[in-house]
Amino acid sequence: MRKQKAITAPPKGRKGRIRRDLRKNWVVYLMALPVVAYFIIFHYIPMGGIVMAFEDYSIKKGIFGSTWVGFYQFQRFFSSVYFWRLMRNTLLISLYGILFSFPLPIIFALLLNEVQNQKFKKFTQTVSYLPYFISVVVVVSILSDFCKSNGALTQLATMFGWSGGALISSPQWFRTLYIGSNIWQHLGYNSIIFISALTTIDPQLYEAAKIDGAGRWKQTWHVTLPGLIPTIVIMLILRLGQTMNVGYEKILLMYSPATYDTADVISTYVYRVGLIDADYSYSTAINLFNSVINIIILVIANEVSKRVSETSLW
Numbered sequence: 001m002r003k004q005k006a007i008t009a010p011p012k013g014r015k016g017r018i019r020r021d022l023r024k025n026w027v028v029y030l031m032a033l034p035v036v037a038y039f040i041i042f043h044y045i046p047m048g049g050i051v052m053a054f055e056d057y058s059i060k061k062g063i064f065g066s067t068w069v070g071f072y073q074f075q076r077f078f079s080s081v082y083f084w085r086l087m088r089n090t091l092l093i094s095l096y097g098i099l100f101s102f103p104l105p106i107i108f109a110l111l112l113n114e115v116q117n118q119k120f121k122k123f124t125q126t127v128s129y130l131p132y133f134i135s136v137v138v139v140v141s142i143l144s145d146f147c148k149s150n151g152a153l154t155q156l157a158t159m160f161g162w163s164g165g166a167l168i169s170s171p172q173w174f175r176t177l178y179i180g181s182n183i184w185q186h187l188g189y190n191s192i193i194f195i196s197a198l199t200t201i202d203p204q205l206y207e208a209a210k211i212d213g214a215g216r217w218k219q220t221w222h223v224t225l226p227g228l229i230p231t232i233v234i235m236l237i238l239r240l241g242q243t244m245n246v247g248y249e250k251i252l253l254m255y256s257p258a259t260y261d262t263a264d265v266i267s268t269y270v271y272r273v274g275l276i277d278a279d280y281s282y283s284t285a286i287n288l289f290n291s292v293i294n295i296i297i298l299v300i301a302n303e304v305s306k307r308v309s310e311t312s313l314w
Contacts, residue, residue: 053285066281073285082269090265094243096179102239104187106232109194110220125195128188140253143181144168168254171262178254178263182247193235194228201227233311241298244290266290 022029048063053073055066077083108128115121131139146153147168154167167173205223214222248267255263266286274283298313306312 049284050288052281053288055281057281057284059280069281073282074289076282077286077289082264085261086264086266086269089262090244090246090267093175093178093246093265096175097182097246098236098239098243100179101183101186101190102236104183105191106194106228108187109191109198109228110224112191112195113198113224114216114220125188128191130188131185132189134185136247136250137253139181139185140250143177143254147173147177169256169258171259174255174259174263178250182250194231197228197231198224229309230311233305233309234313237298237301237305237313240301241294243297244294 051063052066054068054070055063056069056072057063057066061067112121112124115124145151147166148154149166151166151168154162154165157167157173164170164172167177201224205227206219209219209223244266246265246267248265248271251263251265251268252271255268267290270283270286270290273279273286302313
């Protein structure tokens with residue numbers, strides 16, 4: 001008689017479930033391994049450098065040999081003559097970005113959703129995506145050419161009474177140029193997620209609204225926007241969590257000492273004191289303060305969203 005193999009019971013408990021899942025989805029975990037390794041190596045391990053914010057760091061002595069100074073670097077930043085200027089510029093540029101840059105991709109997605117001609121719709125989408133793939137260096141170069149003394153935008157502003165010379169060197173115009181160029185570059189790309197969210201709205205809701213006599217505007221107000229609200233709320237929470245992180249690469253390329261009064265933000269100041277002045281402890285303390293403020297804003301925004309609506313990150 002053929003000997004029957006003993007049937008082993010599947011492993012029980014949490015460890016058993018984990019082993020079972022690893023055997024079943026090993027390919028997925030293998031694909032995720034490089035991503036996990038990237039975040040561990042380049043994001044989590046460097047977090048140990050935060051201790052420099054509480055030291056008078058010396059490259060010769062290293063992190064473990066440098067003198068411990070506690071909150072001195074933070075006190076130094078709070079009492080700095082640049083503190084309020086940096087906070088004002090960072091918050092204003094970020095808030096202007098939320099007020100103008102955040103709603104426009106939503107409006108653009110809603111407008112595209114109303115276009116019936118599919119060829120024109122796809123052409124418009126493609127054209128709107130293209131600026132996103134242009135390098136920041138190229139964008140700033142184009143902006144500088146348009147805003148120099150004899151540039152097209154400067155000449156246009158002169159026609160309306162401007163007499164301050166090149167716009168790119170004017171502190172009054174810096175925020176407008178920064179936000180405006182950001183809108184031009186990111187409008188189409190940022191609308192992708194909202195266009196995707198629109199495709200998930202049940203068409204039967206529109207049919208029911210038509211039966212009730214709703215026109216296009218009422219359909220948008222009572223069907224489309226409610227369907228977009230969860231996506232809008234999540235994206236807004238994430239955006240608020242980046243309030244203190246203004247894109248310093250573009251600002252570094254755009255600003256000059258003449259525009260520091262309105263252009264200098266925390267991230268550019270960290271770059272100057274950290275890499276140019278080699279004041280590592282001071283720059284680490286400023287960056288840590290920046291990150292803590294971002295986390296606080298993120299938590300508050302999430303809690304407010306949770307109380308006001310049913311949508312939240314956690």
